[in-house]
Amino acid sequence: MTEIIASSTTNTSTFAQRTTDAVNDPELRKNFRAAMDFLIEKRQSVFDSDDELQRLRRLGNRIRSRALSKLPQLLQQLETNLTNNGIKVHWAETPEQANAIIYQIIEQKNASKVVKGKSMVSEEVEMNDYLIERNIECVESDMGEYIIQLDNEKPSHIIMPAIHKTAEDVAHLFKKHIPGTEYNEDVDFLIQTGRKVLRKIFYEADIGVSGVNFAVAETGTLCLVENEGNGRMSTTVPDVHIAITGIEKVVELLSDVPPLYSLLTRSATGQEVTTYFNMISSPRKEGEHDGPREVHLVLLDNGRSQAYADTQLRDTLNCIRCGACINHCPVYTRVGGHAYGTVYPGPIGKILSPHLLGMEETKDLPGASSLCGACGEVCPVKIPIPDILLRLRQESVHPDRSGQSEYKPTLKGQGAKYSSKEHSLWRTWAMVYSSPRMYAFISFLATRFGRLMPRRLTPWGKARTLPQPARKSLHQMVKERQA
Amino acid sequence: MSIRDQILGRLDAALKNTNCQPLYAEHEDRSVVTEYYQYTPEQRVERLTKMMQASHSEVHQVSEKNWPAKLLDLMQAKQLNNLVIGDNTPHGQQLTNHWKEFDETPDLKSCQRDIEQWKDELFHNTDAALTGSRGGIAATGSIIVWPTPEEPRLISLVPPVHFILLRASTIHNSFAEVMALEKWQQGLPTNALLISGPSKTADIQLTLAYGAHGPRELIVLIVNDMETR
Numbered sequence: 001m002t003e004i005i006a007s008s009t010t011n012t013s014t015f016a017q018r019t020t021d022a023v024n025d026p027e028l029r030k031n032f033r034a035a036m037d038f039l040i041e042k043r044q045s046v047f048d049s050d051d052e053l054q055r056l057r058r059l060g061n062r063i064r065s066r067a068l069s070k071l072p073q074l075l076q077q078l079e080t081n082l083t084n085n086g087i088k089v090h091w092a093e094t095p096e097q098a099n100a101i102i103y104q105i106i107e108q109k110n111a112s113k114v115v116k117g118k119s120m121v122s123e124e125v126e127m128n129d130y131l132i133e134r135n136i137e138c139v140e141s142d143m144g145e146y147i148i149q150l151d152n153e154k155p156s157h158i159i160m161p162a163i164h165k166t167a168e169d170v171a172h173l174f175k176k177h178i179p180g181t182e183y184n185e186d187v188d189f190l191i192q193t194g195r196k197v198l199r200k201i202f203y204e205a206d207i208g209v210s211g212v213n214f215a216v217a218e219t220g221t222l223c224l225v226e227n228e229g230n231g232r233m234s235t236t237v238p239d240v241h242i243a244i245t246g247i248e249k250v251v252e253l254l255s256d257v258p259p260l261y262s263l264l265t266r267s268a269t270g271q272e273v274t275t276y277f278n279m280i281s282s283p284r285k286e287g288e289h290d291g292p293r294e295v296h297l298v299l300l301d302n303g304r305s306q307a308y309a310d311t312q313l314r315d316t317l318n319c320i321r322c323g324a325c326i327n328h329c330p331v332y333t334r335v336g337g338h339a340y341g342t343v344y345p346g347p348i349g350k351i352l353s354p355h356l357l358g359m360e361e362t363k364d365l366p367g368a369s370s371l372c373g374a375c376g377e378v379c380p381v382k383i384p385i386p387d388i389l390l391r392l393r394q395e396s397v398h399p400d401r402s403g404q405s406e407y408k409p410t411l412k413g414q415g416a417k418y419s420s421k422e423h424s425l426w427r428t429w430a431m432v433y434s435s436p437r438m439y440a441f442i443s444f445l446a447t448r449f450g451r452l453m454p455r456r457l458t459p460w461g462k463a464r465t466l467p468q469p470a471r472k473s474l475h476q477m478v479k480e481r482q483a
Numbered sequence: 484m485s486i487r488d489q490i491l492g493r494l495d496a497a498l499k500n501t502n503c504q505p506l507y508a509e510h511e512d513r514s515v516v517t518e519y520y521q522y523t524p525e526q527r528v529e530r531l532t533k534m535m536q537a538s539h540s541e542v543h544q545v546s547e548k549n550w551p552a553k554l555l556d557l558m559q560a561k562q563l564n565n566l567v568i569g570d571n572t573p574h575g576q577q578l579t580n581h582w583k584e585f586d587e588t589p590d591l592k593s594c595q596r597d598i599e600q601w602k603d604e605l606f607h608n609t610d611a612a613l614t615g616s617r618g619g620i621a622a623t624g625s626i627i628v629w630p631t632p633e634e635p636r637l638i639s640l641v642p643p644v645h646f647i648l649l650r651a652s653t654i655h656n657s658f659a660e661v662m663a664l665e666k667w668q669q670g671l672p673t674n675a676l677l678i679s680g681p682s683k684t685a686d687i688q689l690t691l692a693y694g695a696h697g698p699r700e701l702i703v704l705i706v707n708d709m710e711t712r
Binding site: 035038039049052055056059062063065066069070071072073075076091092093097141142143144147160161162163165166167170187188190191192194195198199202203218219221227228229230232233236237247252253254255256257258259261262269272273274275276277278279280281282283284285287288289290291299301305308309310311314 | 485486487489490491493494495496497498500501503504505506507508511512513515516519534538594595596597598602606622623624625632635636637640657658659662663667668670671672673674675676677678679680681682683684685686687688689690692694695696697698
């Protein structure tokens, strides 16, 4: 299994450690707060009619649920139509398999230079590392992705990967890594610098890799949503285009695309529309003068079929990756994207990552939520994220009985957070609360001796002021009043 | 069993085990995608213009006759020295013929050749491109471009300035509407695009910057063909 490591800047061991470091960094908190506030406002202003928003969300949910309700059939239809259109389809169960497929295509072409448009699934499989280890040059072309690649970091947001960096950070980075570049924190200058470097990369690249926003089964079409044009460059200039996506990205009908596209751009960045909507249905045909001669699609499972097997957890796969849940999450805003230690941060990351990585590596994530419900409220396809978080909390402490016959765990690594100490504590608690005598005895003790409790009862009391038991219990006071 | 069959097998089993019934599109209320975006033909031009300007595009109203002259003016004002055109297209021919009458016009380049033959020229020595369009979308201020052998994919992307001809009569209300009306599901080209402005990014500190990887300028010439239709 691929181990998703945290970025170099936050490469501390545990989730607790990383979040502690993050909340103690006032600069980081300020940056994320400002950025998220901006995105929240932008989204609000672009959905000016609540009636439209709610109806569109219902439709979006319905379209995604419909696609999932016949996923195997649609994947086969997609495969057939893509194949008829001349696009080669590959299937991968694991990140290793996906990378091997991509590498094999590159090798067959004797290629050495890959340019990548933005793709979270390629991050998920850590394609760059895999290819670079095999001496393939692989350059990110989305401005944000390019910036963090220079700094050897991971994205801190699925839509805006370099949101944690300031213009000054980028100016320093460009000066250090791009020969002949002076320090200049003007954003236009920085973008033009990136443009110049990446133009050369596009020009020379043998292979273009991209993600997919929607794969249309009806027509065999891959849809890409973007503003920069790097997606179009990566899928048009090189001679070979390899798209990689998760098996859940398929939609049934072409007419499913406009409502989802509208929900995506408005929820993500508060844009009515992005600069480019790019629909690819075949490689270069006879008589056409440009475009790749080969187009491939890699369909990746990587734990998605595990989520699919459970009616409630299946909803996770409705996601269209807009990032609205992330933008509205009070936890994400305070700790930033790297603290999660997973490719997909924030609420969606918390419910998706356990399937991709297993519960052992993600056991703390479902608990890292205040359950305020903002994520579920803004989700354009109405994924009940808080309910799924609760469910995953339960699954994380359900002991794994995989040794027993007939037992099939819902999740890989289920019960990873199980602790016999915690378990017996809650059992005792339940016992006390279901027995009036025991309850009376314990509250007697608490009211008399509660003040003797240690002030810093760890770990709960580490960051909290402990409550002081009252001198008289409510029962006692009611009794006295009645007397 | 192949990896494909294993994945599909697991998905099939999951559907069976959870007793999941397929849902059907016929039962969905789709009115929301079109209801909010109903305009008269004049409103469509207005809305598209407003939306495109908001996304930093330049929009000009032109006539069937005068657009080549307007384009020449714009090229000269912007000090652009050459222009790629699809010289086989009706508008490419109209432009060529019109510009012949002038002594000093920017160079016209043809894109009727495989990219391999002129990639260097396109990337390093091309100032602007002109393309036609299939239509427009008023709701979002978008232009529908289906690249053809006459006007290939890269000419609307690589040059720093993109001029685009849009006939007012081809502007539709919404993406959903035009797709349904023209029955796109019956056959899409190699590449179909919506273009809604110049290339841009807000990846550094959420500050908008134009000309990220594609054209820095998008100039839309809306040809008023409403009376003649």
